[in-house]
Every structure is written in structure tokens, then in C-alpha cells.
Amino acid sequence: MESTRSSTIFTFSINLLLIFLTLFSAAASEAAAACNKKDESALLAFKSSFRYSSLTSWSRSTDCCSSWDFVGCDSASGRVTSLRFYNDYDMSEYIFLNGSIPAAIGDLSELERVEFSRISSLEGPIPPQLSKLKKLQSLQIYQTQVSGPVPNFLSELTSLKELQIGYNRLSGPIPASLGNLVHLTSLTLYGNQLTGTVPASLFSKLPKGSLATLVLSKNKLTGTIPKSFARVPFSNLYLDDNKLTGDALFLFGKSKPIVQINLARNSLAFDFGKAAFPVSTNYIDISHNEIYGSIPNGIAKLPNLNYFDVNSNKLCGKIPSGGMLVSPAENYANNKCLCGEPLQPCK
Template identity: 55%
Template sequence: MTTTLTLATIALFFLALSSASAAAAACNKHDHRALLAFKDSFPHNSFPSWNSSARCCSWDYVTCTAGRVTNLYFAGNSLTPPPIDLNGSIPASIGDFPRLESIYLGGMRSLAGPVPPEIAKLKRLQSLVITDTSVAGPVPPFLSQLRALRQLTLASSMFAGSIPSSLGRLANLTSVYLQQNRLTGSIPGSLFSRTPNGSLAELDLSGNKLTGSVPKSFAGVGFATVRLSENGLVGDASFLFGRSKPLQLIALQRNKLAFDLSGVEYPSDLTYVDVSHNRIYGSISEQVLEGPVLHYLDVSYNELCGKIPSGGFFSTFIPGDYSHNKCLCGAPLSPCKSTGSL
């Protein structure tokens, strides 16, 4: 399994990588010792550029600002820096970098074990990414101590258990990617509850075993993207839509959601909608032609009826996008009967 990083994620790491100063290559002695301790936790791996030299800010996988380590980037599928495969668990020494702002651990299936509690010491951490690994255990509640955290990615790994409601305490958290794990239970309504008004939020919980309903509190969150597909969610999710919302992508497919699509209002920035394989009823409103320009639409395998809107971007969709509904009609499906299809 792989994880698709957003442009914001990529930009964050490359910004950190580009901020290193050649004049500050001789990094702080404390950080130097912590890097060597991190290296010693993986005796079967090679860190060719990591040696006794104090100029550790020039080492691969490390970025410094003013001589302090601010970014650690370890990827098994990277070209620059060279790919690396960390075989073992994340060591406690990961918490010994007081100026650390971002951690990336990705594409390393040999990386296992839990997230160490020492990560909670990183009070300046803004981005924590652990993706495409064998890291397991619960999503740690102690992550709520990372008050500067803006992005949390624990994806395509082996995390299990419930999503801690304590993550809602993080006022700076705007991006949560927990997809493709083994998470169970309900989605905590506290998530994003302290996110400032006007901030764009991104959420991906797809490919888990979550149950219950989508929290009503999400109606007040400024989501840019919402991915909740391939879970066991039930009930109403229509409040995620809204004409004035900044929503660009919504993927709710393969759940047990049931709501009336007829009155749903579509945001002007919306380009991608997948609500297939649910229990959604009603009809597709003509209002969808007034605002967004959809590039992708799939409402198949629901209980929809009525005439499919014609014209505009609707001419680009195929029968499979509407198939297996109760009584949808009109192009690209069969023509509607003159007496009506409702």
C-alpha cells in the first residue's frame, strides 16, 4: 500500500530541506549526540555520511537551521537523499531534538513497533509523517501534547484501535491522514473542534474499519478534502456539502450512509464526488450545474431516482457512474418514461 502525499506535505518538506545553511553545517553538540544515538539504534543499516564529524548538518536525511536539527527525512523510495531502509523500531532518541519541526518516515516496511512516547517531547513539531511502514499499535493519545502540530499522517501502516478524542485539543492541527490502517470505533466529534475559522482542513480516514455516524460537528469545519471511503459508516453525511463551503473533494464510497441527495447544495470549488456503494436516496439536483465544475462523479450503487441533469460536465460521465440505482434515467442511461420515473 502506498500513500499519496498532498502538495502541502511535499512543499513543507522541501521548504525545510532548502532552509539549511552551509555556514551552519557544524550542528549543535546535543543534536550531534542524538543523531549518533539514532544511528546506533539501527545496527544493520548504513548511514554512510554519518560519522564522528561535528558537521552533522551536512549529513544525509538531516536539515538544520542555525546549527540545530529541524527536519529528519527517511524514505525508502527517495532519490535525494538516498533511499534508506530502517530495520527495527523507532528509537526513543527521536525525542532528543528540541528544535525538530518535521519528521518523515516512509516507504520502509522493515520499520515496525509502536510510536515511542518520547515524541511527545518535541514541542515544536509541526509535521509527523509515518507512512507505508509496519509501525503498529494504537494512535497514541500522547500526540495531543504536540501543541504545534499541523499535520498528522499515520497512514498505510498497521495502526489499530480507536482514534483518540484528545487530538481535538490541537488548535493548529489542520491535516489528518490515517488511511489504510486497522482503526475501529467511531470518528471523534472533537477532531478539528479548535481549528481556527478560515483554516482549510484535510481529512483521510479511508480504508479502515470505522463505524458509527459522521460527527455533526464536522458541519462547521472548513474541509478542502474529505475521504471516509471503505469503512462501515452509517447515517447522514449531507452536512459535509454546502454552497459556501471550500470543499474540493469528497470521497464517501463503500459505506452504509443513507441521506437524501435531493437538497444537497454543491460548493463552487468542488471537482470530485464519489458517494457510490451506499444507501443514498432522492435525486441529483439541477443545482449542481450552477456552481462546481465536476471532473469526477460516481453515484452508482445507491437508491437514487429521477432524471440525470443534462448538459455541461454531465456529458462527460459514463453509464457506470450512475448504474445500480433504483430508478435514475436520462443520458447516459435509458431515457426517462414520459409518465415520470419517481
């Protein structure tokens, strides 16, 4: 009798649990599939702005959160939080977006991430409607035909942490207003046609305890590197392939968190023998400048350094030895009087 009653209670409990799990699963599934209608309309307007596109899955007959390509949603609210259009390097699934970034993107108010990468059919300027996206944390426009200036209104993206606009056709100066972005830790503008000086305001409001990444390579920037950068804790700093002049010694120091620094192919001039480096440094390229002095002995003691290039400067003296780093002779060539391995012995 007791055994029968226990078995009945157990069976009832199992059935109750199964009912609960079924109801929970159905509710969760329904919530995840609930595409916000305003977002759906904005996405369809986004699609219609292109002359032709790869957005064939975008249709009112299906749910934008569960069935539309390139769209990411918050599962609880059904709001669109990400748009990611990117082609792999091998172009195995080629995405077409023929036209400009549509103004309708500004109506997707919950967006946190936007990416257009390796979309060669994308052109035109960056639309001002992007400034409406107050929750946007990451904006990437990489290897497209997007042109025009780097707009001032990007400083209105008050939640932005990462701004990457590389290998496009942007021109004009870098807006000083980008320094007002209080959450920004990574700024990449390489491979454009940017002119003018590097704004001293960049990362002036860097979040406390954060490290900064700045990549301005392959532009037409002129003038000196801002002295204010001496106070910025850069982990990665790429200023190569510009027309920068003057001193850059203040970027170096044992207390700085620099991991990678590239100043190559500018017209910088300073005494490299006075430079110091933290143990975290693994990449140094100062080649093709007018840098003088000697190579600091501390270079040979950096435990993580795997790339070092001082080619085509005005350096002199014995190349430090005894460390783990082994650089080819061309990385030391075309200097005033460097000697020692891997170059000719010192006399």
C-alpha cells in the same frame, strides 16, 4: 593627479569590499556548518538503535548539518530541524531502517518536521518520546510496518499542523484528544485497521480562517459521522471504505468550501436531492451506500467538477445534463431508477 587619486580610492574601496565579502562568507560558512553537539549525539544514538540502516554518512568525523544524509538544520543555529527518510515510488535509492523509531528522536528538541515514508523495514509502535518535540509541525509515517494504537500523547505536540500516519498497521480507536491540537489543519489516518467511532472533537479548535483536511479512508470505523462536522470548513474530506451509517447531508452546502469529498463504500442513507455544492467542488464520490432521492440539478452547473460517482445507491430520476461533466455509465449504475444520458432514456 586627481585621476591618480580617484583610481587609488577606487582600488582601496574594491579591496575593502573584497575583504568584507571574504570575512562574511567565511563567517556564514562557519555558522552553517556548526552542528549542535547535543543534536549530533542524539542522532548517533538514533542510528545505533537500528539493527542495520542506510545511515552510513552519519559519523563524528563529518558535520551532521552539511554532510549527513536525511538531516536538515537551521543554518544560523546549527540545530537539527528536520529528519526525512523517504523512498521514491520506484525505489531507486532504497533506504533501510531496520527496527523501531528510536526513543532518541525525542532528544532532538528543535525538530519541526519528521518523515518516514515507504520504509517497509520500519516497525514497532510510535515511541512516547515523540511527545517531547514541542516545535514539531509535521509528522508523517507513511507506508511502513509501524503498529500499535494511535497514541494519546500525540495531542501533546502542541505545534503540530499536519499529522499523516497512513498505510501502516495501526489499530484501535482514534483518540478524541487529537481535537485539542489548536494548530492542526490536516489529519490523515487512512489505510490502517482503526476501529470505533469518528471523534466529534476533531478540528473543534481549528485555527480561525483555516480549512481542514481529514482522510480516514480504508479503516473499520463505525457509527455515524459527527454532527459537529457541520461547523468544520472542510476542503478535503475522505471517509470512504469504512462502516459508517446514518445521515451525511449536513456535510453539503453552497457556503461550504469543499473541494473533494469521498464517502464511498459505507452504509450512509440520506436524501441526496437536498444536497448543494459550492463552485469549488471538483470531486464527489458517494458510491456504494444506501443514499436515496435524486441527483441535484446543480451538479451539472459546477464548473470545476471532474469526477462524479453515485454508483450502487437507491437514487431515482433523470440524470442532470448541460454541464461540463461527462461521467461513464458505470458511475450511475446499480441505482433504483436513474435514467437519461449516459443510461437508458427516461420513459
